[in-house]
Amino acid sequence: MEAALRQIIDRVRDSADRRAPLRIRGGGTKDFHGPGAPDHAGEPLDLRPLAGIVSYEPSELVVTALAGTPLAELEALLAQHGQCLPFEPPRFAPGGTVGGMVAAGLSGPARASVGAVRDYVLGVEIVNGRGELLRFGGQVMKNVAGYDVSRLMAGAWGQLGIVTEVSLKVLPVPPAEATLRFDCGQAEALAHLHAWGGRPLPLNASCWVEDGGAGQLYVRLRGARAAVDAACRSMGGELQDAPGVPEDWQACRDQRLPWFTARAPGHALWRLSVPQTAPALALPAGVAPPLVEWHGGLRWVQAPQQQGDALRALAAQVGGSASLFVAAGAYGEGAGAVFGADSAALAAVHQRLKQAFDPAGILNPGRLL
Numbered sequence: 001m002e003a004a005l006r007q008i009i010d011r012v013r014d015s016a017d018r019r020a021p022l023r024i025r026g027g028g029t030k031d032f033h034g035p036g037a038p039d040h041a042g043e044p045l046d047l048r049p050l051a052g053i054v055s056y057e058p059s060e061l062v063v064t065a066l067a068g069t070p071l072a073e074l075e076a077l078l079a080q081h082g083q084c085l086p087f088e089p090p091r092f093a094p095g096g097t098v099g100g101m102v103a104a105g106l107s108g109p110a111r112a113s114v115g116a117v118r119d120y121v122l123g124v125e126i127v128n129g130r131g132e133l134l135r136f137g138g139q140v141m142k143n144v145a146g147y148d149v150s151r152l153m154a155g156a157w158g159q160l161g162i163v164t165e166v167s168l169k170v171l172p173v174p175p176a177e178a179t180l181r182f183d184c185g186q187a188e189a190l191a192h193l194h195a196w197g198g199r200p201l202p203l204n205a206s207c208w209v210e211d212g213g214a215g216q217l218y219v220r221l222r223g224a225r226a227a228v229d230a231a232c233r234s235m236g237g238e239l240q241d242a243p244g245v246p247e248d249w250q251a252c253r254d255q256r257l258p259w260f261t262a263r264a265p266g267h268a269l270w271r272l273s274v275p276q277t278a279p280a281l282a283l284p285a286g287v288a289p290p291l292v293e294w295h296g297g298l299r300w301v302q303a304p305q306q307q308g309d310a311l312r313a314l315a316a317q318v319g320g321s322a323s324l325f326v327a328a329g330a331y332g333e334g335a336g337a338v339f340g341a342d343s344a345a346l347a348a349v350h351q352r353l354k355q356a357f358d359p360a361g362i363l364n365p366g367r368l369l
Helices: 002-018 071-080 098-104 186-197 225-235 245-253 305-317 344-357
Strands: 022-025 043-046 053-057 062-066 121-127 133-137 162-169 176-183 203-211 214-223 268-273 291-293 298-303 321-326
Touching (some): 002 022, 098 162, 186 214, 186 291, 268 305
Parallel strands (some): 022 043
Antiparallel strands (some): 062 162, 121 133, 203 291, 268 298
């Protein structure tokens, strides 16, 4: 891997000298996501040659992998030892990589209960915009003095540095799991989730969706067998014991549920991050009810891009934010996510970080706004 790493460093230094932008890419499974997607500016820099598991200590719950390592390969290795990535990184298409997982910082249905990608990043090796090889963090939880730069890379979309290696905390697969279904409207579902959140229940994931005009809330429980069994008895609902239930949760994670795939022509997919206790939002006229995840904290909405200002205003009213996740059309068509700093102060911090890590501005320009 030294040769592959050296090639990356040389490419970055050459690009910095020429002020030539680089488009950092792994498996390309998230090319749809970002302003101007999939035609982000810059010469492509493929990280897939930088692949392999560097070290894995199942007893220590730590794995270190190179950025181009296929995510499926890492998860298969962990499964052999009864372990997993608890935050359930989405797979929007085959071929996703470990580096792309960290750079995107996206988490699956269990995010509200177990934490985000950044919470499991122990250390990273990066190449910054100057072509310098830097290491931050390490392979244990308490190893950081000062600013935790390693976690800063999660969700930075490669704009602060090219992730070349990452160390992650992993966890054992929970011994028991069950899914309950409740027939209820969105407001009732949010009230249930709020009440359950104040009780010692092994809540792991939730999904409310309207199907054929009827609302259904699905709640996944994970933990010790006794705790899961007790929760099933006390919470009520209908136990879902069909063989395909785990695959349904994976479809939710990967946005393959019918609610996602049947997006109407001309409608974009919006991601609203709000407090879990926020009420059901009064969406603009003509906009269908959302799909609600993360115990109420994540609301997916399908609406024309012209409704963006209205959705951002709605989210802001309850202390949240809205961003365009997939533009109108199929995945990979047209412009994707548009982000903005919530305040001038935060924007200034972003700019200073970018200047410190990538003064020539060559790393994934335009990937975020």
